[in-house]
Amino acid sequence: xxxxxxxxxxxxxxxxxxxxxxxxxxxxxxxxxxxxxxxxxxxxxxxxxxxxxxxxxxxxxxxxxxxxxxxxxxxxxxxxxxxxxxxxxxxxxxxxxxxxxxxxxxxxxxxxxxxxxxxxxxxxxxxxxxxxxxxxxxxxxxxxxxxxxxxxxxxxxxxxxxxxxxxxxxxxxxxxxxxxxxxxxxxxxxxxxxxxxxxxxxxxxxxxxxxxxxxxxxxxxxxxxxxxxxxxxxxxxxxxxxxxxxxxxxxxxxxxxxxxxxxxxxxxxxxxxxxxxxxxxxxxxxxxxxxxxxxxxxxxxxxxxxxxxxxxxxxxxxxxxxxxxxx
Amino acid sequence: xxxxxxxxxxxxxxxxxxxxxxxxxxxxxxxxxxxxxxxxxxxxxxxxxxxxxxxxxxxxxxxxxxxxxxxxxxxxxxxxxxxxxxxxxxxxxxxxxxxxxxxxxxxxxxxxxxxxxxxxxxxxxxxxxxxxxxxxxxxxxxxxxxxxxxxxxxxxxxxxxxxxxxxxxxxxxxxxxxxxxxxxxxxxxxxxxxxxxxxxxxxxxxxxxxxx
Numbered sequence: 001x002x003x004x005x006x007x008x009x010x011x012x013x014x015x016x017x018x019x020x021x022x023x024x025x026x027x028x029x030x031x032x033x034x035x036x037x038x039x040x041x042x043x044x045x046x047x048x049x050x051x052x053x054x055x056x057x058x059x060x061x062x063x064x065x066x067x068x069x070x071x072x073x074x075x076x077x078x079x080x081x082x083x084x085x086x087x088x089x090x091x092x093x094x095x096x097x098x099x100x101x102x103x104x105x106x107x108x109x110x111x112x113x114x115x116x117x118x119x120x121x122x123x124x125x126x127x128x129x130x131x132x133x134x135x136x137x138x139x140x141x142x143x144x145x146x147x148x149x150x151x152x153x154x155x156x157x158x159x160x161x162x163x164x165x166x167x168x169x170x171x172x173x174x175x176x177x178x179x180x181x182x183x184x185x186x187x188x189x190x191x192x193x194x195x196x197x198x199x200x201x202x203x204x205x206x207x208x209x210x211x212x213x214x215x216x217x218x219x220x221x222x223x224x225x226x227x228x229x230x231x232x233x234x235x236x237x238x239x240x241x242x243x244x245x246x247x248x249x250x251x252x253x254x255x256x257x258x259x260x261x262x263x264x265x266x267x268x269x270x271x272x273x274x275x276x277x278x279x280x281x282x283x284x285x286x287x288x289x290x291x292x293x294x295x296x297x298x299x300x301x302x303x304x305x306x307x308x309x310x311x312x313x314x315x316x317x318x319x320x321x322x323x324x325x326x327x
Numbered sequence: 328x329x330x331x332x333x334x335x336x337x338x339x340x341x342x343x344x345x346x347x348x349x350x351x352x353x354x355x356x357x358x359x360x361x362x363x364x365x366x367x368x369x370x371x372x373x374x375x376x377x378x379x380x381x382x383x384x385x386x387x388x389x390x391x392x393x394x395x396x397x398x399x400x401x402x403x404x405x406x407x408x409x410x411x412x413x414x415x416x417x418x419x420x421x422x423x424x425x426x427x428x429x430x431x432x433x434x435x436x437x438x439x440x441x442x443x444x445x446x447x448x449x450x451x452x453x454x455x456x457x458x459x460x461x462x463x464x465x466x467x468x469x470x471x472x473x474x475x476x477x478x479x480x481x482x483x484x485x486x487x488x489x490x491x492x493x494x495x496x497x498x499x500x501x502x503x504x505x506x507x508x509x510x511x512x513x514x515x516x517x518x519x520x521x522x523x524x525x526x527x528x529x530x531x532x533x534x535x536x537x538x539x
Contacts, residue, residue: 006385006402006448032444035405036425048402050449075438079499099514100501101492102426104438105445235513 001038008050012178016210018049020180023207027051029071030105032098033114041124042115042131056109056212059083064174065217070109070210074164078103087216089225089246093167096229099236109211111164112175112191115202117238118146118158129155129199137199145304146240149312150265156199157302159263160192161238163229168214169268170244170260171221176213177205188214192267199266221246221258226322228315229262239263241311243319252282259295259319264312271295274316283324285317292316389450391416392460400447406440407431409447410457418458418487422516429515432488432495433457439495441514458487461494469535470494473528481519489515493529502533 009015018025025047028034037043056069059080066087068077077083078094098106120126120138127136139147139157147157165188173188192203205211224247231237242262248255257278259271274295281287292313301309321327384399391414400409407424410416410433419442422430426444433442434456462468470490473479480486492515496502501511508529509522517525 001403003383003401003403006446008451028446028449031446031449032426032441035444035446038403039425052449075499095510099429100496100499100511101429101432101439101441101514102444105440235510 001035001041002044002046004045005047006050007048008053010053012054012056012210012212013180015049015051015054016178016180016208019210020208022047025049027210029107029110030073031110032102032105033110037115037122040122042122051210058213062215064215066215068108068214068216070212070214071107074098074103074106074108074111075100077108086218086222087171088222089171089227089244090164090167090216092225092227093163093242093244096227096239096242097163108164108214111162112168112211112214113203113205114160114162114165116158117161119143121158130158130195130202131200133198133200140302143304144302146238146263147302147305148265149299149301149305149308150269151194151298152266152300152302153195155197156195156266158195158199159265160202160267161262162268163227163239163242163262165192165268166242166244166260166262167227168216169270170246170258171216171219172258174215174217175211176215177209178212179206179209183212185215188268189270195266202266219246219258220248220256224249224323224325226319228319228322230311230315241308241315243312243315245316245319245323247283247320247323249283249324254278254281254283259291259316261295261312261316264299264308271316273297278320283320283326285321285326288317288320288324289313291320385448387448387451389453389455391455392457402446402448404447405443406433406435406445406447406450406455407442409450410442410455413447416457416459420484420487422485422488427516428485428488429492430485430488432491432515434491434495437495437498439492456491458491461490468494469532470528473532474525477524477528477531478521479525479528480517480521485515485517485519489517489525493525493532496529497533502529505530508533 026045027049029051056071058069059072059077060067074094078091084091118139120128121130126138129137137156140154144157148159168188174185175188175191176185226245229242230240239262244260246258257275259274261269274291277294278291295316296313299309384401387398387400389396407421410419419433420430422428424443426441431442432439435453462471470493474490492512496511502508505526508526
């Protein structure tokens with residue numbers, strides 16, 4: 001690892017002012033992703049701003065819903081009574097990710113900013129448009145077993161690796177961003193981006209901005225939530241496919257539904273068309289199968305990941321069946 | 328713009344942009360947090376070059392296994408390298424060095440973490456516990472005794488990390504069934520495959536009502 005300048009910030013104001021002055025500086029919180037990338041020379045920031053002393057570790061209920069500070073730990077949320085009781089989908093998704101040690105380090109802000117685990121992104125001897133713009137995509141014709149099936153292009157077929165993000169997009173979360181001049185709030189669904197012509201950018205966060213908090217509006221999914229994660233071993237591996245399902249039922253009728261997938265796109269992938277189809281229908285395996293079919297429209301395999309075209313709808317079906325307590 | 332909902336600790340301005348400027352500006356901001364009075368004084372006097380030299384090594388005050396240390400650290404030094412190379416506490420093992428195996432597990436303020444993926448400089452004021460801090464050969468920690476009894480290892484390389492993780496697993500209340508133990512010990516890889524015996528060792532300590 002190359003050496004770097006290190007500073008430790010105590011106030012938000014100082015932090016965003018430093019970001020405005022030093023756009024090449026990177027913030028470090030848990031460090032579990034960033035330090036790994038620095039050790040592998042995938043990224044080599046010359047300035048690190050340690051933000052761990054900022055007052056952003058809160059998890060509390062506010063008038064807009066659940067407020068989670070950017071520095072709240074993943075383990076802190078997964079073990080939090082309010083999260084477990086009212087937002088179990090988030091707790092399930094977090095506990096499906098990484099290991100207990102890493103969840104003790106990983107913060108909400110850091111998890112949202114987590115880079116892809118594409119092996120071509122990690123291997124600096126291989127081409128990768130995300131790591132080095134215009135160097136080509138090694139995965140496109142390479143070993144692309146882990147890669148995307150939705151809204152891809154030839155620039156990049158990497159996926160967003162986070163489980164937590166799948167739950168946050170399903171739960172209509174919002175993200176509060178701050179720069180030296182103003183605060184802005186955006187839908188979590190609009191935070192991450194597709195690869196487009198700029199695969200080196202994972203999201204719309206500006207260099208002078210930081211994530212300060214995440215807001216999850218209240219919902220009635222707590223009785224009927226489920227997170228399915230399919231991976232190469234039972235625990236502690238990235239998702240091949242994951243599905244977050246939240247249902248609000250009135251008897252057997254679906255009053256409200258939220259569905260999202262991980263491991264399938266450059267961003268956490270919300271299944272809007274399948275949600276629209278399910279709205280107002282009665283829960284049944286047949287209906288859920290049809291929803292899964294609708295969700296798969298436009299999916300495309302790249303060879304090694306063709307199995308996802310079957311695994312994804314099967315996982316959607318499983319998540320919905322479990323959420324509805326039909327299996 | 329109001330930030331009343333995020334209480335501020337200190338408020339300072341930054342007025343420069345060069346590399347040295349980064350140090351200078353940030354010194355004013357953080358000197359209170361991370362440096363002895365000498366550096367604070369130097370910052371006030373704007374003696375940049377001296378400051379830069381100071382800042383290539385940053386003062387680090389922390390407690391390891393109950394003992395207070397006043398050291399200096401290069402920012403890029405990981406906590407793992409710090410305890411092994413600087414404090415000669417070599418019980419904590421370097422396995423993958425990328426947070427994938429758990430051999431480097433230590434407790435920071437009572438929480439288990441991968442010491443390979445955190446910087447020593449980030450541990451200012453923290454209490455670190457390594458495998459050397461939980462017991463010794465005359466007075467084993469119950470988890471150490473249980474690993475011995477149940478043969479929870481073969482080569483032993485992953486064992487310090489397994490034991491630190493196992494103690495935390497019980498303290499976190501995530502050891503209520505063998506299935507839960509397996510899930511919440513998944514961050515510790517044992518290539519000898521001693522997993523069934525490790526689970527047995529943890530179950531016994533948990534059932535004995537002994538907190539880590």
